[in-house]
Amino acid sequence: xxxxxSVSNEQSPTAKSITLKISRYNPEHDESxxxxxxxxxxxxxxxxxxxxxxxxxHFDHSVAVRYSxxxxxxxxxxxxxxxxxxxxxxxxxSELDSxxxxxxxxxNFPVIRDLAVKFxxxxxxxxxxxxxxxRDDTExxxxxxxxxxxxxxxxxxxxxxxxxxxxxxxxxxPTMATDSSFVGPQALAQAYRYVADSRDKGKDxxxxxxxxxxxxxxxxxxxxxxxxxxxxxxxxxxxxLLRGYMLGFSS
Amino acid sequence: xxxxxxxxxxxGMINPRRYGIERVxxxxxxxxxxxxxxxxxxxxxxxxxxxxxxxGWNDFMEMISTPEGHIIMSIVIAMCVFHTxxxxxxxxxxxxxxxxKPARPDYPYDPASxxxxxxxxxxxxxxxxxxxxxxxxAVMFGE
Ligand code: SF4
Ligand code: FES
Numbered sequence: 001x002x003x004x005x006s007v008s009n010e011q012s013p014t015a016k017s018i019t020l021k022i023s024r025y026n027p028e029h030d031e032s033x034x035x036x037x038x039x040x041x042x043x044x045x046x047x048x049x050x051x052x053x054x055x056x057x058h059f060d061h062s063v064a065v066r067y068s069x070x071x072x073x074x075x076x077x078x079x080x081x082x083x084x085x086x087x088x089x090x091x092x093x094s095e096l097d098s099x100x101x102x103x104x105x106x107x108n109f110p111v112i113r114d115l116a117v118k119f120x121x122x123x124x125x126x127x128x129x130x131x132x133x134x135r136d137d138t139e140x141x142x143x144x145x146x147x148x149x150x151x152x153x154x155x156x157x158x159x160x161x162x163x164x165x166x167x168x169x170x171x172x173x174p175t176m177a178t179d180s181s182f183v184g185p186q187a188l189a190q191a192y193r194y195v196a197d198s199r200d201k202g203k204d205x206x207x208x209x210x211x212x213x214x215x216x217x218x219x220x221x222x223x224x225x226x227x228x229x230x231x232x233x234x235x236x237x238x239x240x241l242l243r244g245y246m247l248g249f250s251s
Numbered sequence: 252x253x254x255x256x257x258x259x260x261x262x263g264m265i266n267p268r269r270y271g272i273e274r275v276x277x278x279x280x281x282x283x284x285x286x287x288x289x290x291x292x293x294x295x296x297x298x299x300x301x302x303x304x305x306x307g308w309n310d311f312m313e314m315i316s317t318p319e320g321h322i323i324m325s326i327v328i329a330m331c332v333f334h335t336x337x338x339x340x341x342x343x344x345x346x347x348x349x350x351x352k353p354a355r356p357d358y359p360y361d362p363a364s365x366x367x368x369x370x371x372x373x374x375x376x377x378x379x380x381x382x383x384x385x386x387x388x389a390v391m392f393g394e
């Protein structure tokens with residue numbers, strides 16, 4: 001295995017190296033988390049996920065990390081990288097501008113092991129806001145029936161449909177940091193996505209769910225969710241537009 | 252074993268260093284809110300001294316006419332101005348005003364809600380609070 005590593009070094013005179021600090025924690029038998037350090041070679045294009053996989057391949061296969069698409073599409077590889085929630089497959093080591101890269105599990109999610117966290121609550125809150133079109137009729141009944149939309153109507157929600165359920169926004173949110181019952185920016189932004197969809201008729205039932213003391217009113221517009229979102233969803237915008245609608249500021 | 256939620260906690264909530272000026276404003280808004288609440292309670296206690304008659308009132312006024320009293324009052328002025336100006340910004344934001352319009356996002360996905368209008372609002376709140384505080388200090392120490 002060491003040979004593979006040195007072969008790739010010989011072929012890459014441009015490779016530099018960093019210290020990769022990986023948080024290690026198994027809740028089943030560890031009292032607390034600790035860090036393991038690895039010296040990893042990287043190129044300009046190497047992502048943090050590739051560096052972690054390099055560690056798994058050459059140094060310690062037991063490092064737990066979740067990933068799938070490696071292209072910022074599946075939403076599996078969110079973690080805290082140098083203090084901020086980011087996708088490991090979408091973050092290049094070279095752009096972090098640091099000789100040490102520290103990776104930790106995302107905050108506000110229970111840790112399964114090392115860098116992998118549980119997403120049950122994220123999926124529960126996502127489901128809670130009814131993330132589907134609600135209406136009595138369906139386009140599946142008749143071939144002739146389509147729910148047509150103008151490009152302008154699509155623009156109203158398409159940005160929010162980009163959400164990959166990675167949970168970075170929930171990890172950055174200051175309300176999520178202390179309130180276990182808060183529905184979270186991910187679900188609130190999705191509530192806006194469906195409320196703003198001209199085909200949807202389930203506005204009232206959806207608004208009833210988020211009009212709660214641990215719902216939309218707990219957002220204080222700190223905007224951290226939007227700053228970390230890797231898909232440009234801008235949950236803070238959706239939440240404020242939705243709240244503006246609920247307060248009667250907009251139609 | 253009960254599942255540890257791995258919450259960031261109050262330390263994470265009040266950490267202003269990672270998410271730009273918006274998160275600094277969030278922290279200042281909370282701190283100034285708590286400070287003004289404390290002042291409000293103190294103010295009720297302070298004005299209740301009038302019940303002790305003229306002498307009690309004068310004694311109390313003397314106590315807050317010290318340099319420490321002046322500094323505390325000037326901090327109250329700053330908190331008041333920041334909380335008011337930033338509060339107007341946040342209320343408008345909560346109403347969906349000035350948070351941008353939905354659109355197909357393009358890389359590098361700069362969030363439209365974190366725009367210059369809100370940043371100007373935050374810097375104005377900080378600047379006005381500082382100016383009001385300095386004015387208060389000048390008036391109180393210039394007596
Ligand atoms: S809104 Fe953005 S950060 Fe939040 S889950 Fe969706 S894609 Fe991830
Ligand atoms: S591996 Fe799919 S988003 Fe990173």
